[in-house]
Amino acid sequence: MVNLVAAGGALAIRKDFPRPIRVIDHQWIPMSDGTRLAARIWLPEDAGSDPVPAIIEYIPYRHRDFTLPRDELIHSWFAGHGYAAIRLDTRGSGNSEGAPMDEYVRQEQDDMLDALAWLAEQPWCTGSCGMIGISWGGFSGLQTAFRKPPELKAVITLCSTDDRYNDDVHYMSGCLLRNNLAWGGQAQAYFARPPDPAMVGDAWRDMWRERLNNLPFPTAEWMSHQRRDDYWKHGSVCEDWDAIECPVYAVTGWADGYTNTALKLMAELKVPRRCLIGPWAHGYPHLGAPGPAIGFLQDCLRWWDRWLKGIENGIDQEPMVRLWLQDPAPPAAEYNERPGRWIAEPDWPGPGLGEKTLGLSETGMLVDGDGDGDIRVRTRLTVGTLTGEWNPHGIGPELPLDQRSEDACSVLFDTGALSDDLAIVGFPRLHLRLSSDRPAAMLTARLEMVTDDGTSTLITWGCLNLAHRNSHEDPEALVPGEPYDTVLSMNAIAQVVPAGARLRLALTTGSWPLLWPSPEIATLALSGEACRLVLPVRADQDIDATLVPFEESEIPEPSAITWLRPFARSRQFHRDMASRRTELLLDKDDGAYRIEDHGMEVDQLGAERQVIVDGNPLSNRGEVSWRIAQSRGDWNVAVEATTTVTSDTHEFHVEARIVATEGDDTIHDITMQRSIPRDHL
Structure with missing residues (x-):
């Protein structure tokens, strides 16, 4: 995380704030069992006489050293705009007492409930609290909201999941x-x-x-x-969507590993909610890489002002979903920026979305209507080396490269050259009828765009352990030779495929090193007439023109x-x-x-x-x-x-x-x- 401060040098630095700030470097927060958790707190200097709501980030990553450079780029900014900002280390981490714990255990959540109750009672706090966090911190916000503490009034969750x-x-x-x-x-x-x-x-x-x-x-x-x-x-909020009763702002990036949850939260939650997906990897959008970075702290402030202070600023009247629709870019291991534009939907799935269905033909074509023929898939174990990292952080050679050499070892299906631009927005899925010659097997699918020069760019991908074809709770071994109907879902994406390019579906029986291989190499037999690729597509919508541009990214003075x-x-x-x-x-x-400083x-x-x-x-x-x-x-x-x-x-x-x-x-x-x-x- 500390390497994210590398982006800070190119950002506008703000030194003056509406409210002067003081910092409590070490604050013990007592738990009900007597254990004390360590926090760092940024406060407006006058919060004792003019109390403010509290914003908490709760993670095991050490506010004293490991996340300190990044924390300074977030929490002091909130304090300067009239909030108490708290970086709280979980039990057994940083300077907190107790033994370390596994991910997201109930004790971690119980501790957060104790912390919220303590914070709400402080003389500098109005009693209203919000939670913000990325990755573990994003999980914590959702999981705490699931427990319905009365002090928690709103959440901003970044790069997190609803399904652990x-x-x-x-x-x-x-x-x-x-x-x-x-x-x-x-x-x-x-x-x-x-x-x-x-x-x-x-x-x-x-x-x-x-x-x-x-x-x-x-x-x-x-x-x-x-x-x-x-x-x-435990800790998967999809177990009961109705349990979350406070407003949720979900944020992620198309280059991140957690691309899916934000849209799922928009589809399933009943509370006021907002979704933002940019081109970014696993990081905060005001430090976003690949760019463009945005004035995310300013956007967060509007969310907090609305739900923690009750200010009617209109953020809850804006489109629920805002996505960065990516334009084509040559494949590269890392980008400074991804070209594209912002689009919007009033809800999810939005009225601007439709579907395009293509059949799989044994001739290697993606065709309108039904596919045909018998298709065999058995590929080398080492296919997948160019797929990139599962969860890029925007700090190195992590992204997918040209897929041509992977395609040479895959089973391919192509469209003809597209006559018009095609915007794929949402979750592509592959409907299948297949059999296997082994009791354990997997299938991976890559969706790509192929340009005139042969460059093959990965758009998105998905996989399926075929023992999980019906259920992740009760997997069943495959009976060799027996046909099964199933669906392979790919990660959400928003990508323009330009006129003149071809769409490509590439199938393999694994993806190394991203996926641990099955114990035996399987051969899969697909029935082309029952296999189809369903693409979520979108035409331009008038609502896109109504979007107000984000402010420029800014940060407080770094450590x-x-x-x-x-x-x-x-x-x-x-x-x-x-x-x-x-x-x-x-x-x-x-x-x-x-x-x-220390x-x-x-x-x-x-x-x-x-x-x-x-x-x-x-x-x-x-x-x-x-x-x-x-x-x-x-x-x-x-x-x-x-x-x-x-x-x-x-x-x-x-x-x-x-x-x-x-x-x-x-x-x-x-x-x-x-x-x-x-x-x-």
Whole structure:
């Protein structure tokens, strides 16, 4: 997260605000069980005599150091405009007391209810509270709203999910994502970090040992729930849409991994709601990459003013849905900006949307009307290397490249050249009738646009573990040779395909390294006459012209940060032609920096390796390692964590080693191991 401050240098910096600000660097907030959570609070100086509503961001990412540079670009701005802004660390993280916890457990939510009650009672608070957050913080806002605390009056949720199983970092339509290990290995190191002695005093070492002695084993825990069981249903607000009773503003970007939830919330919630989807990756839109960035803080202020202060400013009368309709751009691993324009719908699905249906023909064509023929899909294990990262952050070579070499190893269906521009807006889906020669199999689908020079640009994609064809709760093995009807849904998108280009559907039996492969290589047989691609399409609407432009992006003055080593990203694939071995090497250097206000130096370095031998799905092996060091004067601590995953026909094998050091002394060295039965995966 700290690397997001790199965008700050190009933004307008605001130094004067309507209300002068004071900062409480360390505030204990008591929980009902006696545990204290640590918060940083930005307040208008006169809030004691002129109370204000409170806006809370609640995450386990350490407000004292890791997110401090980014926090300064958000929360002081809100305080300067008449709000109390609170960055609260969850139990067992940052300077908060207690042991670290798994994702989104009930205790985390209970703590937030206690915190809201405490905040609402403070003399500087009006009693009205809002929650804002991205990723974990976005989840927290929705999950807290689900619990209906009376103090919570509105939520802004960014890059989050309504369904923890089917639309999060762990699983996608029943397929195991590589990001389950990538995030699990990173979280393993995050959970092990100590508090800051400058804040908690001599208790820091005992607090650290409590954390180290109670570390979760996240990668293994998540892999032990391979179907949508009660573990995932907890914290999934789609379990009861009516439980949320406060207004919700949902925000994401087309380059993010969480593209779907914002539109689903618009379709299902009954409360006042608003949706914004730009071209961005996993980040706040006022720092948005790819650009254009927008004046998102100003837009948030309008939302807070309406629902926390009761100011009738018209934001609730504007179109519910605002989307960045992307124009064509040559494929690239990263963009500075994506061309396009803003469009709007009064609700979702909006009246401007329609559908275009294309059949799959054994001739390799997408045709109007029904498809035809018998189609076989059996592809190499290493197809998928150019699909990009599942959850780009806008900070390196993460996005899909030209798909031509992938297409050469896929089963393709093309339209002819389009006679007119076609705007695809929404969720493409693929209706299928198929059979498999193996009891376990998956299918992936890429939707692409192909230009005259042959360039193939990925528009969106989807996958399906075919054992989950009817249910994510009760998967069923395939009976070889038996035909099944099912639907594969792709991620939401808003993209113009220009006249003269062709649409392409590319089918494969996997997508490496994004998806962990099935234990056997399957051959799928599709019945062309029963297979069809359904595209959500949109014509230009008058409502688009009514949209008021966003203000220019601005930020408050950033923290004084000295970079000791810049952040960097490297993403490479190595192929050994003799052994047929392919390896992903992903270096994640979050850099080293010193926070000048309190002198702490932070150094974070991660790496990810995944390797597979083509033709042998059981050869797949993943490894994630992180080293995080913190220092100030004579205080010098570090955590190193390495997590690996392998599999055989029947089980996954997960191992994590965590080493914690203080100076030259190793104070904790533990290896955790777990073998987990494969459950239709």
